Amino acid sequence: MAGFDVPVRYRSVERHMEAVHGSVRDLTLDELDILDTYAARVLDDIESAWPVDTSTSRDSFFYTLLDYPEIGFVISNDADYAEWIHYAGDDTPLVESLVPEVVDRYSDALIAALTSAIDRTEERVRVSEESGGRGLLDIISRRVGPRAPEVARAG
Amino acid sequence: MPANVEVTTTIGFEDLDGRLRDAERAVLARFERKILRYVRGEWTGWTYKGRPKNAPRNVSYRAWKSTLQTTQAPYSLDVTNEARDYRAKQPYVAYVHRSGDPTPEFVKLSERIAADIVPEMAAAFAAEIRRTLEPRPRKKLRSRGTTPRVTRSLER
Numbered sequence: 001m002a003g004f005d006v007p008v009r010y011r012s013v014e015r016h017m018e019a020v021h022g023s024v025r026d027l028t029l030d031e032l033d034i035l036d037t038y039a040a041r042v043l044d045d046i047e048s049a050w051p052v053d054t055s056t057s058r059d060s061f062f063y064t065l066l067d068y069p070e071i072g073f074v075i076s077n078d079a080d081y082a083e084w085i086h087y088a089g090d091d092t093p094l095v096e097s098l099v100p101e102v103v104d105r106y107s108d109a110l111i112a113a114l115t116s117a118i119d120r121t122e123e124r125v126r127v128s129e130e131s132g133g134r135g136l137l138d139i140i141s142r143r144v145g146p147r148a149p150e151v152a153r154a155g
Numbered sequence: 156m157p158a159n160v161e162v163t164t165t166i167g168f169e170d171l172d173g174r175l176r177d178a179e180r181a182v183l184a185r186f187e188r189k190i191l192r193y194v195r196g197e198w199t200g201w202t203y204k205g206r207p208k209n210a211p212r213n214v215s216y217r218a219w220k221s222t223l224q225t226t227q228a229p230y231s232l233d234v235t236n237e238a239r240d241y242r243a244k245q246p247y248v249a250y251v252h253r254s255g256d257p258t259p260e261f262v263k264l265s266e267r268i269a270a271d272i273v274p275e276m277a278a279a280f281a282a283e284i285r286r287t288l289e290p291r292p293r294k295k296l297r298s299r300g301t302t303p304r305v306t307r308s309l310e311r
Contacts, residue, residue: 006307009310067217
Protein backbone atom coordinates (compact mmCIF):
# COMPACT_ATOMS: atom_id res chain seq x y z
CA MET A 1 0.00 0.00 0.00
CA ALA A 2 1.38 3.48 -0.87
CA GLY A 3 1.23 6.74 1.06
CA PHE A 4 2.93 7.36 4.36
CA ASP A 5 2.69 7.14 8.12
CA VAL A 6 4.57 9.43 10.48
CA PRO A 7 4.37 8.06 14.03
CA VAL A 8 5.24 10.81 16.51
CA ARG A 9 6.15 9.32 19.86
CA TYR A 10 6.66 11.56 22.89
CA ARG A 11 9.23 9.61 24.85
CA SER A 12 9.89 12.70 26.96
CA VAL A 13 6.30 12.50 28.21
CA GLU A 14 6.59 8.75 28.77
CA ARG A 15 9.76 9.33 30.82
CA HIS A 16 7.99 12.03 32.84
CA MET A 17 5.11 9.66 33.53
CA GLU A 18 7.51 6.93 34.63
CA ALA A 19 9.14 9.42 36.99
CA VAL A 20 5.87 10.55 38.64
CA HIS A 21 3.81 7.35 38.42
CA GLY A 22 6.47 4.68 38.54
CA SER A 23 5.54 3.25 35.15
CA VAL A 24 3.78 4.27 31.95
CA ARG A 25 0.02 3.99 32.53
CA ASP A 26 -2.92 4.52 30.20
CA LEU A 27 -3.81 8.18 29.64
CA THR A 28 -6.94 9.57 31.26
CA LEU A 29 -9.61 11.14 29.08
CA ASP A 30 -8.41 14.64 29.97
CA GLU A 31 -4.89 13.69 28.92
CA LEU A 32 -6.14 11.99 25.75
CA ASP A 33 -8.11 15.12 24.92
CA ILE A 34 -4.94 17.22 25.09
CA LEU A 35 -3.08 14.79 22.85
CA ASP A 36 -6.01 14.69 20.45
CA THR A 37 -6.29 18.48 20.30
CA TYR A 38 -2.64 18.92 19.40
CA ALA A 39 -2.70 16.08 16.87
CA ALA A 40 -5.64 17.85 15.18
CA ARG A 41 -3.71 21.15 15.10
CA VAL A 42 -0.70 19.45 13.54
CA LEU A 43 -2.92 17.87 10.91
CA ASP A 44 -4.71 21.16 10.19
CA ASP A 45 -1.39 22.98 9.62
CA ILE A 46 -0.03 20.24 7.37
CA GLU A 47 -3.20 20.22 5.29
CA SER A 48 -3.16 24.01 5.02
CA ALA A 49 0.44 24.01 3.75
CA TRP A 50 0.04 21.00 1.44
CA PRO A 51 0.12 21.88 -2.28
CA VAL A 52 -3.43 22.26 -3.57
CA ASP A 53 -2.71 20.94 -7.07
CA THR A 54 -2.01 17.42 -5.88
CA SER A 55 -5.23 15.63 -6.77
CA THR A 56 -6.39 13.39 -3.91
CA SER A 57 -3.46 13.61 -1.50
CA ARG A 58 -4.63 16.66 0.41
CA ASP A 59 -7.93 14.91 1.01
CA SER A 60 -6.24 11.74 2.23
CA PHE A 61 -4.80 12.93 5.53
CA PHE A 62 -5.91 11.55 8.87
CA TYR A 63 -4.44 11.01 12.32
CA THR A 64 -4.76 8.31 14.96
CA LEU A 65 -3.49 8.17 18.52
CA LEU A 66 -0.77 5.70 19.46
CA ASP A 67 -1.77 2.69 21.53
CA TYR A 68 -0.75 2.24 25.15
CA PRO A 69 2.03 2.11 26.31
CA GLU A 70 3.23 4.61 23.68
CA ILE A 71 2.19 8.26 23.95
CA GLY A 72 1.79 10.16 20.69
CA PHE A 73 -0.04 10.09 17.41
CA VAL A 74 0.38 9.04 13.79
CA ILE A 75 -0.04 11.41 10.84
CA SER A 76 -1.05 9.35 7.80
CA ASN A 77 -1.84 9.84 4.16
CA ASP A 78 -3.19 7.02 2.01
CA ALA A 79 -2.75 8.66 -1.42
CA ASP A 80 -0.62 6.58 -3.79
CA TYR A 81 2.16 9.09 -4.28
CA ALA A 82 1.85 11.33 -1.22
CA GLU A 83 5.33 10.32 -0.04
CA TRP A 84 6.86 11.98 -3.13
CA ILE A 85 5.07 15.31 -3.04
CA HIS A 86 7.36 18.35 -2.75
CA TYR A 87 7.18 22.07 -3.31
CA ALA A 88 8.16 23.41 -6.72
CA GLY A 89 11.89 24.11 -6.87
CA ASP A 90 12.71 21.86 -3.89
CA ASP A 91 13.15 18.12 -4.31
CA THR A 92 12.74 17.29 -0.62
CA PRO A 93 9.52 15.32 -0.06
CA LEU A 94 7.19 17.15 2.31
CA VAL A 95 6.91 14.04 4.48
CA GLU A 96 10.57 14.71 5.36
CA SER A 97 10.40 18.50 5.63
CA LEU A 98 6.96 20.00 6.23
CA VAL A 99 5.62 17.22 8.45
CA PRO A 100 8.51 17.22 10.97
CA GLU A 101 8.55 21.03 10.92
CA VAL A 102 4.86 21.22 11.86
CA VAL A 103 5.32 18.56 14.54
CA ASP A 104 8.15 20.62 16.04
CA ARG A 105 5.99 23.74 15.93
CA TYR A 106 3.61 22.25 18.50
CA SER A 107 5.79 19.78 20.41
CA ASP A 108 6.97 22.07 23.20
CA ALA A 109 3.44 23.21 23.98
CA LEU A 110 2.08 19.66 23.74
CA ILE A 111 4.75 18.31 26.07
CA ALA A 112 4.15 21.09 28.58
CA ALA A 113 0.36 20.66 28.51
CA LEU A 114 0.46 16.89 28.72
CA THR A 115 3.05 16.70 31.51
CA SER A 116 1.01 19.24 33.49
CA ALA A 117 -2.11 17.16 33.01
CA ILE A 118 -0.25 14.04 34.10
CA ASP A 119 0.97 15.85 37.21
CA ARG A 120 -2.60 16.89 38.04
CA THR A 121 -3.79 13.32 37.58
CA GLU A 122 -1.08 11.98 39.84
CA GLU A 123 -2.00 14.54 42.51
CA ARG A 124 -5.62 13.38 42.34
CA VAL A 125 -4.44 9.77 42.58
CA ARG A 126 -2.42 10.65 45.68
CA VAL A 127 -5.37 12.44 47.30
CA SER A 128 -7.63 9.49 46.50
CA GLU A 129 -5.24 6.99 48.01
CA GLU A 130 -4.67 9.10 51.13
CA SER A 131 -8.41 9.27 51.75
CA GLY A 132 -8.81 5.52 51.44
CA GLY A 133 -9.83 5.40 47.80
CA ARG A 134 -8.57 3.18 44.99
CA GLY A 135 -6.23 5.76 43.57
CA LEU A 136 -5.90 5.52 39.80
CA LEU A 137 -8.92 3.20 39.46
CA ASP A 138 -11.10 5.93 40.93
CA ILE A 139 -9.73 8.48 38.47
CA ILE A 140 -10.04 6.43 35.27
CA SER A 141 -13.27 4.59 36.00
CA ARG A 142 -15.50 7.65 35.88
CA ARG A 143 -16.03 10.47 33.40
CA VAL A 144 -13.11 12.90 33.60
CA GLY A 145 -13.46 16.43 32.33
CA PRO A 146 -16.54 18.25 31.06
CA ARG A 147 -19.13 16.38 29.03
CA ALA A 148 -19.39 17.40 25.38
CA PRO A 149 -21.89 20.26 25.01
CA GLU A 150 -25.37 19.44 23.69
CA VAL A 151 -25.45 19.72 19.91
CA ALA A 152 -27.78 22.51 18.88
CA ARG A 153 -30.51 21.57 16.45
CA ALA A 154 -30.24 23.23 13.06
CA GLY A 155 -32.90 25.73 12.01
CA MET B 156 -22.73 -7.78 11.34
CA PRO B 157 -19.31 -6.26 10.51
CA ALA B 158 -17.64 -5.21 13.75
CA ASN B 159 -15.78 -2.16 12.44
CA VAL B 160 -17.70 1.11 12.30
CA GLU B 161 -17.82 3.25 9.16
CA VAL B 162 -20.33 6.07 8.84
CA THR B 163 -20.29 7.89 5.50
CA THR B 164 -22.05 11.16 4.88
CA THR B 165 -22.31 11.98 1.17
CA ILE B 166 -22.61 15.56 0.05
CA GLY B 167 -23.94 16.01 -3.47
CA PHE B 168 -25.37 18.96 -5.28
CA GLU B 169 -26.75 18.90 -8.81
CA ASP B 170 -24.35 20.47 -11.33
CA LEU B 171 -21.54 20.67 -8.77
CA ASP B 172 -18.44 18.72 -9.75
CA GLY B 173 -14.66 18.96 -9.64
CA ARG B 174 -12.35 19.85 -6.76
CA LEU B 175 -13.82 22.15 -4.13
CA ARG B 176 -12.29 25.54 -3.58
CA ASP B 177 -10.36 26.11 -0.35
CA ALA B 178 -13.17 28.11 1.22
CA GLU B 179 -15.73 25.44 0.35
CA ARG B 180 -13.51 22.64 1.63
CA ALA B 181 -12.84 24.61 4.80
CA VAL B 182 -16.56 24.57 5.59
CA LEU B 183 -16.72 20.79 5.36
CA ALA B 184 -13.43 20.41 7.25
CA ARG B 185 -14.83 22.53 10.09
CA PHE B 186 -17.79 20.16 10.41
CA GLU B 187 -15.53 17.15 10.05
CA ARG B 188 -13.69 18.29 13.17
CA LYS B 189 -16.98 19.08 14.91
CA ILE B 190 -18.40 15.63 14.22
CA LEU B 191 -15.20 13.87 15.30
CA ARG B 192 -14.99 15.84 18.53
CA TYR B 193 -18.68 15.15 19.17
CA VAL B 194 -18.22 11.40 18.69
CA ARG B 195 -15.17 11.33 20.95
CA GLY B 196 -16.91 13.48 23.53
CA GLU B 197 -19.85 11.07 23.66
CA TRP B 198 -17.66 7.93 23.60
CA THR B 199 -16.95 8.12 27.31
CA GLY B 200 -18.30 6.86 30.61
CA TRP B 201 -17.78 3.17 29.84
CA THR B 202 -17.61 0.73 32.73
CA TYR B 203 -14.78 -1.72 32.24
CA LYS B 204 -16.43 -4.45 34.26
CA GLY B 205 -14.05 -7.29 34.94
CA ARG B 206 -11.16 -5.75 33.05
CA PRO B 207 -7.83 -6.25 34.84
CA LYS B 208 -6.33 -3.14 36.43
CA ASN B 209 -3.39 -2.96 34.04
CA ALA B 210 -5.37 -3.73 30.90
CA PRO B 211 -5.68 -0.90 28.38
CA ARG B 212 -8.68 1.44 28.42
CA ASN B 213 -10.03 3.91 25.92
CA VAL B 214 -8.87 1.67 23.07
CA SER B 215 -11.90 2.43 20.94
CA TYR B 216 -11.83 6.12 21.93
CA ARG B 217 -8.39 6.47 20.37
CA ALA B 218 -9.45 4.68 17.20
CA TRP B 219 -12.07 7.18 16.00
CA LYS B 220 -10.87 8.93 12.85
CA SER B 221 -12.33 10.90 9.96
CA THR B 222 -11.47 11.52 6.34
CA LEU B 223 -12.89 14.09 3.97
CA GLN B 224 -13.02 13.65 0.18
CA THR B 225 -13.47 16.88 -1.75
CA THR B 226 -11.70 16.15 -5.02
CA GLN B 227 -14.71 15.07 -7.02
CA ALA B 228 -18.46 14.84 -6.49
CA PRO B 229 -20.16 13.36 -4.63
CA TYR B 230 -17.99 14.64 -1.79
CA SER B 231 -17.96 12.51 1.33
CA LEU B 232 -17.10 12.54 4.99
CA ASP B 233 -16.21 9.21 6.61
CA VAL B 234 -16.08 8.60 10.35
CA THR B 235 -14.59 5.22 11.17
CA ASN B 236 -13.47 3.06 14.05
CA GLU B 237 -11.42 -0.09 13.52
CA ALA B 238 -10.38 -0.74 17.10
CA ARG B 239 -9.30 -4.25 17.96
CA ASP B 240 -10.05 -6.07 21.20
CA TYR B 241 -6.87 -6.01 23.30
CA ARG B 242 -6.99 -9.77 23.85
CA ALA B 243 -8.53 -11.35 20.76
CA LYS B 244 -7.31 -8.63 18.36
CA GLN B 245 -10.74 -8.71 16.69
CA PRO B 246 -12.89 -5.71 15.71
CA TYR B 247 -15.71 -5.08 18.16
CA VAL B 248 -16.82 -1.45 18.11
CA ALA B 249 -20.04 -2.13 16.21
CA TYR B 250 -21.24 -4.23 19.15
CA VAL B 251 -20.51 -1.67 21.88
CA HIS B 252 -23.66 -0.55 23.72
CA ARG B 253 -24.67 1.04 27.01
CA SER B 254 -25.83 -1.14 29.88
CA GLY B 255 -29.54 -1.90 29.59
CA ASP B 256 -29.79 -0.69 26.01
CA PRO B 257 -29.22 -3.20 23.18
CA THR B 258 -28.87 -0.51 20.51
CA PRO B 259 -25.23 -0.22 19.41
CA GLU B 260 -23.85 3.11 20.54
CA PHE B 261 -22.55 4.01 17.08
CA VAL B 262 -26.08 3.70 15.69
CA LYS B 263 -27.39 6.21 18.22
CA LEU B 264 -24.49 8.57 17.55
CA SER B 265 -25.04 8.31 13.79
CA GLU B 266 -28.70 9.20 14.18
CA ARG B 267 -27.91 12.21 16.37
CA ILE B 268 -25.25 13.43 13.94
CA ALA B 269 -27.62 13.05 11.01
CA ALA B 270 -30.34 14.95 12.84
CA ASP B 271 -28.29 17.62 14.63
CA ILE B 272 -25.10 18.34 12.67
CA VAL B 273 -25.54 17.27 9.04
CA PRO B 274 -28.38 19.73 8.29
CA GLU B 275 -26.27 22.58 9.66
CA MET B 276 -23.30 21.37 7.60
CA ALA B 277 -25.38 21.15 4.42
CA ALA B 278 -26.77 24.65 4.95
CA ALA B 279 -23.33 26.17 5.59
CA PHE B 280 -21.88 24.38 2.57
CA ALA B 281 -24.73 25.50 0.32
CA ALA B 282 -24.27 29.08 1.51
CA GLU B 283 -20.57 28.98 0.62
CA ILE B 284 -21.33 27.50 -2.81
CA ARG B 285 -23.86 30.24 -3.53
CA ARG B 286 -21.35 32.85 -2.45
CA THR B 287 -18.71 31.77 -4.93
CA LEU B 288 -20.94 30.33 -7.66
CA GLU B 289 -19.36 30.23 -11.07
CA PRO B 290 -18.85 27.55 -13.79
CA ARG B 291 -16.45 24.82 -12.66
CA PRO B 292 -14.18 22.77 -14.94
CA ARG B 293 -14.64 19.00 -14.62
CA LYS B 294 -11.63 17.17 -13.12
CA LYS B 295 -10.40 13.66 -13.80
CA LEU B 296 -8.36 11.43 -11.55
CA ARG B 297 -5.45 9.63 -13.17
CA SER B 298 -3.96 6.61 -11.52
CA ARG B 299 -0.18 6.88 -11.19
CA GLY B 300 0.39 3.35 -9.94
CA THR B 301 1.41 2.34 -6.43
CA THR B 302 4.63 2.47 -4.42
CA PRO B 303 5.57 0.88 -1.12
CA ARG B 304 4.15 2.71 1.92
CA VAL B 305 6.67 4.94 3.67
CA THR B 306 7.07 5.27 7.43
CA ARG B 307 9.05 8.15 9.01
CA SER B 308 9.19 7.90 12.77
CA LEU B 309 9.66 10.99 14.92
CA GLU B 310 10.49 11.07 18.62
CA ARG B 311 10.29 14.09 20.87
